[in-house]
Amino acid sequence: MILVTGATGGVGRPLVELLHAGGTGVRAVTRNAAAAGLPAGVEVVEADLNQPTAIADELTGVSSLFLNPEAVGDSARDLLKLAREAGVRRVVLLSGIAVDPPTLAIEEAVAESGLERVILRPGMFATGTLALWAGQIRAGDTVAGPYARSQQAPIDPRDLAAVAAQALLTDELVKREPKLTGPESLTHAEMVGVIGTALERPLRYEEVPPEAAKRGMAGLGIPEPVIDAYLALLRETVDRPALVTDEVERILGRPATPYAAWVRDHLDAFRGTDS
Structure with missing residues (x-):
């Protein structure tokens, strides 16, 4: 089971659709489940991640976590702690080639979480x-x-979503920080x-x-x-x-x-x- 934060965003939505289409179980976290419009069969979890304890139970059975900084904000460290306690093995963080201070703080939390990690570093989104x-x-x-x-x-966000799926489902990107561009x-x-x-x-x-x-x-x-x-x-x-870079082609x-x-x-x- 994969848990995706920011599930209705520009990367999260195609990621959820791609994982679901491939037969992977997905829990999609969004602030507004009624407006999510995600594929039938996807587990949609309505939660405000400023209060990560709200999804503590939803972390049970999750193997990998996709972390969108815009969705988790200052709660990243607490969410990662809960994830580790629940048995989550891997976190894939959507960061960037250029990193602002709030995202840098989330990167530090990921590094200190004890989870397997992949940090995706895209450039400008199309x-x-x-x-x-x-x-x-x-x-x-x-x-x-x-x-x-x-x-x-x-970069096309659909390409980024496809790379994120590889990072979540395979071991080839663990400990890597690929720079991803068009x-x-x-x-x-x-x-x-x-x-x-x-x-x-x-x-x-x-x-x-x-x-x-x-x-x-x-x-x-x-x-x-x-x-x-x-x-x-x-x-x-x-x-x-x-x-x-040729990272998208090398990975996909x-x-x-x-x-x-x-x-x-x-x-x-x-x-x-x-x-």
Whole structure:
């Protein structure tokens, strides 16, 4: 049995679906079971992980735990203690190539837990461009943002979920911290061009000052520390090719999904017709 925290998130949902489709028992932890929309047959556990004792009983019979920092927050250490007491053997942590202080604290808790561990270090998620740009693209042909020449190698969260499944079900990644990226480095302007090609529209990226971008992101409800870390990362990668690794291909036996393919699978969201 695998327990997945953040089960309805961008990585958690495809992970749950993948494990379930492969015949693995899954307990999916979410704050709102009624709105989860997960496959029939998945054990859905409604719980607020700020109070990890709420799922103490659900850890019985669990062999591996997928830990999403956004879902567990400051409760990670207590949750890991309960997991070890319940006989959980392995924890797979979703971290990142760039790590903020709260996630670093969770990494330290994982290291001290005594459990087998895998730390996944993805770069930029392709879904980040959807969150930041889809509204602007639905409104017109210009995407305004900072640092047009900043370069990233966006990863499809479904690839990340597939790697997480390998880490949970096999021993090949134990004690490893694979850096996971998409297959190519693209500037923000190039990514917008990729979306425009898929939509058959003449989209362009218009660079704006970082402070203006910060105000726009704050208006989307993104926390200020996250915005500051994101802008700092972009500033450091202007005119510098992003790190591109072959870890996804080495682990999954197939190439990582190109950004253009991810965009084609999400065109309805950019058009505003996503159901």
